[in-house]
Amino acid sequence: MTDTTLDNHAHQPSGLARWLFSTNHKEIGTLYLIFSLAMFLIGGAMALVIRAELFAPGLHLVNPEFFNQMTTMHALVMIFGAVMPAFVGLANWMVPLMIGAPDMALPRMNNWSFWIMPFAFTLLLATLFMPSGGPASGWTLYPPLSLQGGNSLAFVILAIHLMGISSIMGAINIIATILNMRAPGMTLLRMPMFVWTWLITAFLLIAVMPVLAGAVTMLLTDRFFGTSFFNAAGGGDPVLYQHIFWFFGHPEVYIMILPAFGIVSEIIPTFSRKKLFGYTSMVYATASIAFLSFIVWAHHMFTVGMPLGAALFFMYATMVIAVPTGIKIFNWVSTMWQGSMTFETPMLFALGFVVLFTIGGLSGVMLAIVPADFQYHDTYFVVAHFHYVLVTGAVFAIMASVYYWLPKWTGNMYNETLGKIHFWWSTFWVNVLFFPQHYLGLAGMPRRIPDYAIQFTEFNVISSIGGFAFGIGQLLFVYIVWQCARGGEKATAQVWDGARGLEWTVPSPAPLHTFDTPPDVNEPSLAAHTRGV
Amino acid sequence: MKHLNSLIVGVAVFAVVTAITWGMLSVGDNLRPGVSPFSQDVYQLHNTVLGVVTVIGVLVFTAIFTSVILHSRNKNPVPAKFSHSTKAEIIWTAIPILILVVIAVPATQVLVDMEDTGNADMNIKVTGYQWLWKYDYLEDDISFYSALDRDSNRARQIGSDLKPQDVDNYLLEVNNPLVVPVDTKIRILLTADDVIHSWWVPDLGWKRDAIPGMVNEAWTIIEKEGTYRGQCAELCGKDHGFMPIVVEAVSKQEYNEWVTQQKGITQ
Numbered sequence: 001m002t003d004t005t006l007d008n009h010a011h012q013p014s015g016l017a018r019w020l021f022s023t024n025h026k027e028i029g030t031l032y033l034i035f036s037l038a039m040f041l042i043g044g045a046m047a048l049v050i051r052a053e054l055f056a057p058g059l060h061l062v063n064p065e066f067f068n069q070m071t072t073m074h075a076l077v078m079i080f081g082a083v084m085p086a087f088v089g090l091a092n093w094m095v096p097l098m099i100g101a102p103d104m105a106l107p108r109m110n111n112w113s114f115w116i117m118p119f120a121f122t123l124l125l126a127t128l129f130m131p132s133g134g135p136a137s138g139w140t141l142y143p144p145l146s147l148q149g150g151n152s153l154a155f156v157i158l159a160i161h162l163m164g165i166s167s168i169m170g171a172i173n174i175i176a177t178i179l180n181m182r183a184p185g186m187t188l189l190r191m192p193m194f195v196w197t198w199l200i201t202a203f204l205l206i207a208v209m210p211v212l213a214g215a216v217t218m219l220l221t222d223r224f225f226g227t228s229f230f231n232a233a234g235g236g237d238p239v240l241y242q243h244i245f246w247f248f249g250h251p252e253v254y255i256m257i258l259p260a261f262g263i264v265s266e267i268i269p270t271f272s273r274k275k276l277f278g279y280t281s282m283v284y285a286t287a288s289i290a291f292l293s294f295i296v297w298a299h300h301m302f303t304v305g306m307p308l309g310a311a312l313f314f315m316y317a318t319m320v321i322a323v324p325t326g327i328k329i330f331n332w333v334s335t336m337w338q339g340s341m342t343f344e345t346p347m348l349f350a351l352g353f354v355v356l357f358t359i360g361g362l363s364g365v366m367l368a369i370v371p372a373d374f375q376y377h378d379t380y381f382v383v384a385h386f387h388y389v390l391v392t393g394a395v396f397a398i399m400a401s402v403y404y405w406l407p408k409w410t411g412n413m414y415n416e417t418l419g420k421i422h423f424w425w426s427t428f429w430v431n432v433l434f435f436p437q438h439y440l441g442l443a444g445m446p447r448r449i450p451d452y453a454i455q456f457t458e459f460n461v462i463s464s465i466g467g468f469a470f471g472i473g474q475l476l477f478v479y480i481v482w483q484c485a486r487g488g489e490k491a492t493a494q495v496w497d498g499a500r501g502l503e504w505t506v507p508s509p510a511p512l513h514t515f516d517t518p519p520d521v522n523e524p525s526l527a528a529h530t531r532g533v
Numbered sequence: 534m535k536h537l538n539s540l541i542v543g544v545a546v547f548a549v550v551t552a553i554t555w556g557m558l559s560v561g562d563n564l565r566p567g568v569s570p571f572s573q574d575v576y577q578l579h580n581t582v583l584g585v586v587t588v589i590g591v592l593v594f595t596a597i598f599t600s601v602i603l604h605s606r607n608k609n610p611v612p613a614k615f616s617h618s619t620k621a622e623i624i625w626t627a628i629p630i631l632i633l634v635v636i637a638v639p640a641t642q643v644l645v646d647m648e649d650t651g652n653a654d655m656n657i658k659v660t661g662y663q664w665l666w667k668y669d670y671l672e673d674d675i676s677f678y679s680a681l682d683r684d685s686n687r688a689r690q691i692g693s694d695l696k697p698q699d700v701d702n703y704l705l706e707v708n709n710p711l712v713v714p715v716d717t718k719i720r721i722l723l724t725a726d727d728v729i730h731s732w733w734v735p736d737l738g739w740k741r742d743a744i745p746g747m748v749n750e751a752w753t754i755i756e757k758e759g760t761y762r763g764q765c766a767e768l769c770g771k772d773h774g775f776m777p778i779v780v781e782a783v784s785k786q787e788y789n790e791w792v793t794q795q796k797g798i799t800q
C-alpha cells in the first residue's frame with residue numbers, strides 16, 4: 001500500500017460486495033431505482049388481480065379475503081415500494097450532480113437507508129404467505145378492522161417502521177447534502193427546481209413519518225398488549241386513529257408529488273429551450289403547498305361526522321391548495337409558450353403529466369366540496385382521482401425523469417421510437433383504465449368491493465381492459481431501460497441541446513466520482529448551465 | 534417522426550373529446566338528483582362545480598395544445614426569452630381565488646342546511662354489523678336486521694350455478710328493507726357494533742360513517758315514493774361488498790299499516 005492508494009476512490013469491490021457496501025450516491029441511486037422498478041411490477045401485478053376479478057360481476061378468481069389483501073398490498077407496495085424509493089433514487093443520483101457536490105453528505109447512512117428497504121418489503125410481502133394472510137383492511141389500516149387480522153399485523157407494522165426509518169434517514173441525508181454541500185456560488189435561489197422540491201419534500205418526510213410510526217405503534221399495542229387507544233369499549237376512539245393517520249397521510253400525498261413537480265420543472269424548460277417561467281413563484285408555491293398539507297388532513301374523513309366549523313375549515317383550506325397548484329400549472333404552460341419545442345419521450349411524458357395531473361387536480365377541487373364529498377367519498381370517483389394524480393402524476397413524472405437522465409446514467413441513448421410508443425401506449429390505456437372510474441363512482445359504486453351490481457358492468461369491463469393493456473405496456477419500459485443499459489448510440493455530455501444544469505457538464509455516463517473539486521458556479525464557462533443571480 | 538407526433542396529438546385530442554362527449558351524452562351525469570331536498574342541493578352543487586372545473590380544464594388544455602402546435606421548433610425556431618411577468622402571476626393567483634369563493638358560497642350554504650338535524654318527526658337508529666344492518670325505529674318500537682337477500686348471496690359464490698345477471702337487483706337487495714314514510718323529516722342515528730361501516734343511499738344525497746362507540750346523526754326527507762338502494766361504503770372486512778341497504782319510501786298511510794303489521798308479528 002502506498003500513500004496514493006488512500007486517495008484512490010476508483011478502487012472498488014466487484015460483484016455483490018460492490019452493491020452491498022457501496023457508499024457511492026450513484027450506485028445507491030441505481031439500487032433504489034431498480035428496487036422501485038421491481039416493486040412497481042409486483043404492485044402492478046396485484047392491481048391486475050384486482051382488475052381481473054372486477055372484469056365481470058360475480059366472484060370468479062379470488063375470494064373476498066384475498067381481494068382485500070390485494071387492494072391493501074397494492075397500495076402499500078406502490079406508495080412505499082415504488083413511488084417513494086424512485087424519488088429517493090433520483091435524489092441520490094441527481095441532487096449531488098445538480099448542486100456540484102462530490103457525493104451525499106452522509107454516505108454510510110445512505111447505504112443503510114437503502115439496504116433497510118429489501119428487508120422491510122420481505123417482511124411485508126411475506127405476510128401474504130402466512131396462515132392469517134396479509135393485511136386486508138386497506139393501506140390506511142383503520143382500526144377496529146385492522147385489529148381483527150391475525151398476527152401478520154405485527155410484521156406489517158414492523159415493515160412500516162423500517163420504511164419510516166429508511167425514509168427519515170434518506171430525508172436527513174438529502175437536507176444535509178443540499179444545505180451543506182452546494183458548490184460555491186450556488187445560493188438557495190439558484191438551485192434547480194428539482195433540488196428545491198426535494199428539499200421541501202425531505203422536511204415533510206421528517207415531520208410526518210414519525211407520526212405514522214406513532215399511529216401504527218398504537219395499533220400494535222392495541223392488538224398485542226391490551227391497550228385501548230382506538231378501542232371504544234376501553235375508552236378509546238377509533239376516529240382518533242384516522243386523525244393521526246391522515247395528519248401523516250396528507251403530507252405523504254405531497255411527498256409523492258412535489259419531486260414530480262421538480263422533475264417536470266426541469267424537463268419542460270429543456271425541451272422548450274426557454275427558461276422556467278416564474279422560478280421564484282414556483283419555489284414559493286411549493287413551500288405553500290407543503291405548509292397547507294399540514295392543515296387539510298380531515299378532508300379524507302368528512303363522513304366520520306365532525307362539527308360544522310371543522311368541516312368548513314378543512315373545506316376552505318383544501319380549496320386554497322388549488323391556488324399554488326394552479327400557479328405551477330400556469331407557469332409550466334408559460335414556460336412552453338413561445339418556446340421552441342421538440343417532443344422527445346421525456347417531454348411527452350412531462351406534457352402528459354401536466355394535462356393528466358390537471359384532471360386529477362380538478363377532480364380534487366370537486367372532492368373538497370364537503371356536501372358533494374358526502375356522495376363522492378369512498379367511491380370509485382375517489383379511486384379515479386388519486387390514480388390520476390399518482391399514476392399519470394407521480395409515475396409519469398418518474399418515467400419522464402428516467403428517459404431524461406438515462407443517457408447521463410448509462411452513457412447511451414435509449415431507443416427513441418420505442419420510448420414514444422411506450423408513451424402513447426401508456427397514455428391511451430391509462431385513460432381507458434381510469435377515466436371510466438369517475439363515472440362508476442358517480443353512478444354509486446363503492447371502492448374496495450370485490451363484486452358489484454350489474455349496472456356497473458360496462459365501465460368495469462372497459463377499465464379492466466385498460467388496466468391490462470397499460471400493465472403489459474410497462475414491460476416495454478423495462479425492455480427499453482435494459483436495452484439502453486446494455487448499449488446503444490453514445491450520448492454526449494450535454495445529451496439534450498436545451499438542457500441546463502451542472503449534471504450536463506460531466507461526461508456521459510457520469511463517472512463514479514464527480515465534482516471532486518467543487519465547480520465555481522460564477523465561472524463564466526458555466527453560465528449556460530446555472531441560474532443567474 | 535415530427536409529422537407522426539402532430540398526427541398522434543390530433544387523433545388523441547379528437548379521441549378524448551369524443552370519448553368524454555360520448556360519456557356525458559350516453560350515460561348522462563351519473564350522480565343522481567335523488568329524492569330529498571338535500572340530495573337535490575348536492576346534485577346542483579355537483580353540477581356547478583363540475584361545470585366550473587370543466588371550463589377551467591378546457592381553457593388550460595387549449596392553452597397547452599395551442600402552444601404545442603404553434604411553438605414547436607419547426608414553427609418557432611427561436612425561443613422567446615421572457616421568464617417572468619408579475620402582472621400575469623397576479624392575475625392567475627387572483628382569478629382562481631375568486632372562482633373558489635364563488636364555489637365556496639353555495640357549498641357552505643348546503644353544508645349548513647345539512648347539519649340541521651333538529652325537529653325530526655321520527656328517529657331511526659342504524660347499527661352496522663359484520664355484515665348486515667340493524668334498524669331500530671325509536672318511536673314505533675320496531676327493530677329488525679337487514680341482510681343481503683338469498684339469491685344474491687347464492688349467485689356471488691365462486692363457481693355458483695346462479696348467474697348474477699339472472700338475479701334481480703344483484704347485490705342491491707335485502708331480506709328486510711327499511712320502510713319509511715314520505716314527506717317526513719327522519720333523523721337517522723348511526724353507530725356500529727364491531728368495526729366502522731358507512732351507511733350510503735345515493736338517492737338521499739349523503740353517506741355517514743357508523744362507528745363503534747359513537748353515535749353520528751344525519752337527516753332526510755324523502756319526497757317521492759319508491760325503492761332506493763345503496764351499499765356499505767367503508768371497508769368493513771371480507772363481506773364489505775355484500776351488505777346492501779334498501780329503503781322503501783311509502784305513503785304515510787301505508788307506513789302506518791306496515792307498523793301495525795310489524796307489531797302483529799313481533800307480539
